[in-house]
Amino acid sequence: MSSLIQTRRRLLGLVGGTVGAAALGGLSVPASAAGLAPTPTMRGGANNYRPGAPVVDRIGGGGFLMTGTVRRAGDGAPLPGQRIQIWAHTTEGHERDPESHGATLTDDEGRFTMDMPQIVPAFGQAHGHLAYDSGDFQTVFLRPVMSSPRDTTLHVDFVLQPA
Amino acid sequence: MWTSSFNRPETRAARHRKWLAWGALVIVLAVPLGVAAASPLLAWRQPIYIIGGFAGIVGLCLMLVQPLLALGALPGLSGATARRAHRVTGHALVAAIVLHVAALWITSPPDMLDALAFAAPTLFSTLGVMAMWLVLATGALALLRKRLRLSPRRWRRLHLPAVVAIVGLSVGHAVLIQGTMGWWSKLALSGLLIAAALTAVWRSLPRSPR
Structure with missing residues (x-):
């Protein structure tokens, strides 16, 4: 840098x-002509990433809902069984805390949800972090920002391209 | 506080003015700090993060004191005393910024490294880091002012544009952040800072071009 x-x-x-x-x-x-374009990694998306977060039913006590989809670039086919890692600064812990991290798998229609503690503004913005890094497709780190810190849901779409 | 009454007895009006000016300054600085201290976000931050955030707010407060000292707007502080206070406040400002950056670095190293490398996703990081470098450069220049034998005019030409940029960048930095500061108290402090800085710069400029 x-x-x-x-x-x-x-x-x-x-x-x-x-x-x-x-x-x-x-x-x-x-871009639309060449089909669905892959999601690029966002700046700062990988910050405080911890590889290998365990698959969990929910992170901490829950109450905030992270939802999303995972599709294939080009034809937009939903990708089932994909592992998505999620972490954020919440009411229960900091981004760096291991217990703030968890992973989930997409269902048959490529959708995922994660019940997690309320995200609160940290480093100037209320934002979450998500990662796809299982290797079948190219690694993507996202850092979506909530439109309001009072939001209790956040939706994130992944479009992956083969590695 | 009694130095100004050394030569001639202080009139009642002057005494009132003094209390009013200092009282107003204390309120103007205490309200944003108090509102931030009551922020619910603090409950979800560890001490080092809270220290880092408040060092930034204190820095913004110290920035407001600087033009007031330059203007001689604070009763009891004028001439050489005000200059000394301006210098001391400048040192305190540098210290507050260093603490701000260091504590936030400890809180979340990758976020601070991104900011310092101008690679952060947030515009306020870029503005804040630019303001930091300008403050550090201004401080260094102030320390070297005598050794470099800068004339008052030369010094003004360097110091005043730097001040304008620092205030603009710092206000942008603060306003764009969703943090512990209250929205209205942040806007009020920012407005006063801009007004005071521009007034001080305006008054420092010579009447006719030299």
């Missing part, structure tokens, strides 16, 4: 690019 800021011009470009990207973010259109 340090190579990104070796010169002032580079730094200015980076800052300008960040501001520009933030401004243009709302205008982007998903």
Whole structure:
């Protein structure tokens, strides 16, 4: 990362690019001609990731519902039995705490749900972390942001491409 | 506090003004800190994270004191005393920012490393890190001011644009964060900071171009 800021011009470009990207973010259109485009890994998505989180019925006492789908890039076919790892800063623990981490498997229609403690704002935003890293498809780390910290659900869609 | 009455007896109005000005400053700084201290988010944070967050709020508060000292707006602090206080507050500001970054680094190393590398997903991280570097550069320049033999005019030309950028970036940083600060007290503190900084910069500029 340090190579990104070796010169002032580079730094200015980076800052300008960040501001520009933030401004243009709302205008982007998903690719459609070549079928369903794969979900790119988000910046900061892998932060405080712990590999190999156990598959659990729920994380902690629950109360907040993380839902999502996992589909294949291109034809959009649902992918059953895929392992998705989830972690967040919640009312019961920090992102780094092992007990804040858990994994679940998608059902026959490629859907997953995880009952987990309420996500609370941390590092400036109420956000969750999700990972697909089982190897059959390319690894994806997501960092979705809640539209309101009072939300009690968060929905996340994965589109994976073969590794 | 009694130094200003050393030469001539303090009038009643002047005494009232003094209490009013200092009282107003205490309230303006205490309210955002008090609101943040009552934030429900604190219940779900460990001490190091709370320290990191509050160091940032204290930094924003110290930033407001700086232009007030430069303006001589705080009764009892003028001339050399105000300059010394401006210098001391500058040191405190650097310390608050260092503590802010260090404590947040301990809280979540990858998030702080992303921010410092300008690779964070959040715009406020970028603004905050830019403000940090500018404050550190301003502090370093202030320490080297004599050795570099910077003329007052030269110093102004470096210090004032830096101040404007630091205030703008810091307010942007604070306002974009969903944190312990209350929304309205954060906006009020930010508004006062911008107003005080711009007034101080305006007053520091020479009347005619030199």
